[in-house]
Amino acid sequence: MTSVRRPAADGTWRQVVATAAGLGWRVAPRRTLVVAVLTLGLGALPAVAALLFKHLVDGVTSPGVADDSRVVALALASGVAGIAVPLVVAVLGYVALSMRLAVSLAAQDALFEALNRQAGLRFFEDSRSLDRLRLAESAADVAPNTLNAFVLSVLQCAVTIGGFLGVLVVTWPPVVALLLVACAVDVLAQVRISRARVRTSEAMSETVRRQLGYRLLLTDARAVKELRLFGLTDFFRGKMIGALASAGRAELGVERGAARSNAGVSLLGGLVSAAGLLVVALRVRSGALTIGDLTLFLAAVASIQSCAVGLVSSWGSAVEAVDLLRHYLWVRDSPAEIRSGAVVPGPLVSAIELRDVWFRYTPESAWVLRGVSLVIPAGAAVGLVGINGAGKSTLIKLLTRLYDPERGRILWDGTDLRDLDLDALRRRVGVTFQDYMQYDLSASDNIGIGDLEAIDDRARVVSAAEQASIADTLRRLPGGFDTLLSRTFGADEAGATTLSGGQWQRVALARSLMRGEADLVILDEPSSGLDAEAEHRVHRTLGLIRQGRTSLMVSHRLASLRDADLIVVLEDGVIAEQGTHAELVEGDGRYARLFVLQASGYLERSWTA
Numbered sequence: 001m002t003s004v005r006r007p008a009a010d011g012t013w014r015q016v017v018a019t020a021a022g023l024g025w026r027v028a029p030r031r032t033l034v035v036a037v038l039t040l041g042l043g044a045l046p047a048v049a050a051l052l053f054k055h056l057v058d059g060v061t062s063p064g065v066a067d068d069s070r071v072v073a074l075a076l077a078s079g080v081a082g083i084a085v086p087l088v089v090a091v092l093g094y095v096a097l098s099m100r101l102a103v104s105l106a107a108q109d110a111l112f113e114a115l116n117r118q119a120g121l122r123f124f125e126d127s128r129s130l131d132r133l134r135l136a137e138s139a140a141d142v143a144p145n146t147l148n149a150f151v152l153s154v155l156q157c158a159v160t161i162g163g164f165l166g167v168l169v170v171t172w173p174p175v176v177a178l179l180l181v182a183c184a185v186d187v188l189a190q191v192r193i194s195r196a197r198v199r200t201s202e203a204m205s206e207t208v209r210r211q212l213g214y215r216l217l218l219t220d221a222r223a224v225k226e227l228r229l230f231g232l233t234d235f236f237r238g239k240m241i242g243a244l245a246s247a248g249r250a251e252l253g254v255e256r257g258a259a260r261s262n263a264g265v266s267l268l269g270g271l272v273s274a275a276g277l278l279v280v281a282l283r284v285r286s287g288a289l290t291i292g293d294l295t296l297f298l299a300a301v302a303s304i305q306s307c308a309v310g311l312v313s314s315w316g317s318a319v320e321a322v323d324l325l326r327h328y329l330w331v332r333d334s335p336a337e338i339r340s341g342a343v344v345p346g347p348l349v350s351a352i353e354l355r356d357v358w359f360r361y362t363p364e365s366a367w368v369l370r371g372v373s374l375v376i377p378a379g380a381a382v383g384l385v386g387i388n389g390a391g392k393s394t395l396i397k398l399l400t401r402l403y404d405p406e407r408g409r410i411l412w413d414g415t416d417l418r419d420l421d422l423d424a425l426r427r428r429v430g431v432t433f434q435d436y437m438q439y440d441l442s443a444s445d446n447i448g449i450g451d452l453e454a455i456d457d458r459a460r461v462v463s464a465a466e467q468a469s470i471a472d473t474l475r476r477l478p479g480g481f482d483t484l485l486s487r488t489f490g491a492d493e494a495g496a497t498t499l500s501g502g503q504w505q506r507v508a509l510a511r512s513l514m515r516g517e518a519d520l521v522i523l524d525e526p527s528s529g530l531d532a533e534a535e536h537r538v539h540r541t542l543g544l545i546r547q548g549r550t551s552l553m554v555s556h557r558l559a560s561l562r563d564a565d566l567i568v569v570l571e572d573g574v575i576a577e578q579g580t581h582a583e584l585v586e587g588d589g590r591y592a593r594l595f596v597l598q599a600s601g602y603l604e605r606s607w608t609a
């Protein structure tokens, strides 16, 4: 049930190529057609131009063959063929660019649409899918176009080479065989070189990633602080330069081999052309061939060789594009694990109930929750405590259906969360996560996006800010609630500013308080960013606004949960104790011991990292 459903296998070469071509066809059918036709035309032009030129040369050098008007016509036609090439290239360049942009846009849109369909968290927290996601993102941008360009240039070259071979066969068949041998040697050598390039870049990708990591460290504001105080700047610079240098050495090694191969192939190609040229020249002298045939031969050799070189050099990037596109297709076509049910939940009237809930993040990892059964009565203020890693945040992820339990059920007034309409359920829950978000938006919008429909309702935004005890701070900002808040220290944009960790947390709290319909308000460890007084204040406000709402607060500051209707102690994936503060103190268990320790002012943060 929890294993991520994945497409059975990665796409084959043919599927991947078809996807890229299909994308172009679907997004811009007319432009694709124009590009294909122009490309084929461009492929045919060199042979046509060379043939016209041959007849022109023959007409000029052997006066008996053609009259003046024919020579004039051939000269004009050759000229037109010559102009046609740059003209077609210019038009093709523009249309192809417009097609590339459309394809890239569509590919990225499809990718992010698919990602947004992933209603759960597993896809984004699983390192395997995350790796593929990064690759898919880079693929969406360029890979379909790289592949389409490769396919088009194969077509273009096929027409060019085919055209010349056809012309040459008519002129003198054996030269075709000579040219084919030269091409084959060239292709084999280039394929070997590009394979080596792909292998090296795969082997070096780890080094490149590490190098990037060090580079980020050396410029990241948070890291910069620590690097300076620990005297680590040159340590990491050394590591970065070391990684860069080793990537450079590997590249140089491959290119050394490539240069040797290239030199050998060029030599061989040169020998074949020279031999062909000699034979053709001798046959011209003996009168078996014309001077025009000689020009045709020279044009053919040049065209065929440049085609082969061009094709083979783009072979490497095509292989890479296919590989990247496999990741793209995998991500795009991954089915969503969390699916919405159909029942629209009403306001919570009875309780949220966890029945023997078991959960682990992957089938290989340990159980985080091992049979949790708990009733959260409607309207109750529930405190959740437990040591770091006990599974408190995980429990919240299950309550909000970012994950589903592997075994057991969670019921909302008796209905399984899986049967509820997901969006409606989430509108009924307001959560401030432990790792809350800081958006590069104005203070007002940072709060207002808690309920998009009310984003411009300043009165509600201010009221949420009041409830979260952050309104006064925001009013004092240079632009008041309209001040742009930036996540980065020393915000660069004029008028932008940033807040301290605890202030950000209160903004996040205000955001979740924007959810007017929320029946369930969840706060995950506000203590990590709030001082004792602020936490107490927030808690009191929560108590005030709680009428009709149910709240679940995770805290390691036991004193702030003292008034809760129910305190739940989570330990080793099960509920070790639960009851009111008085009951738990009476019971003299783990909670009671910790409470006494904290109350005596000693070890206040005993349950934190």
Ligand SMILES: Nc1ncnc2c1ncn2[C@@H]1O[C@H](COP(=O)(O)OP(=O)(O)O)[C@@H](O)[C@H]1O
Residues within 6 Å of the ligand: 125, 361, 362, 365, 368, 386, 387, 388, 389, 390, 391, 392, 393, 394, 395
């Ligand atoms: N995305 C994740 N993937 C794998 N393991 C995780 C993930 N998130 C949390 N865990 C593990 O689950 C356990 C419970 O984590 P969590 O619910 O965050 O604990 P708490 O909030 O009580 O400190 C920890 O052992 C943690 O390492």
Ligand SMILES: [Mg+2]
Residues within 6 Å of the ligand: 392, 393, 394, 434, 524, 525
């Ligand atoms: Mg946590």
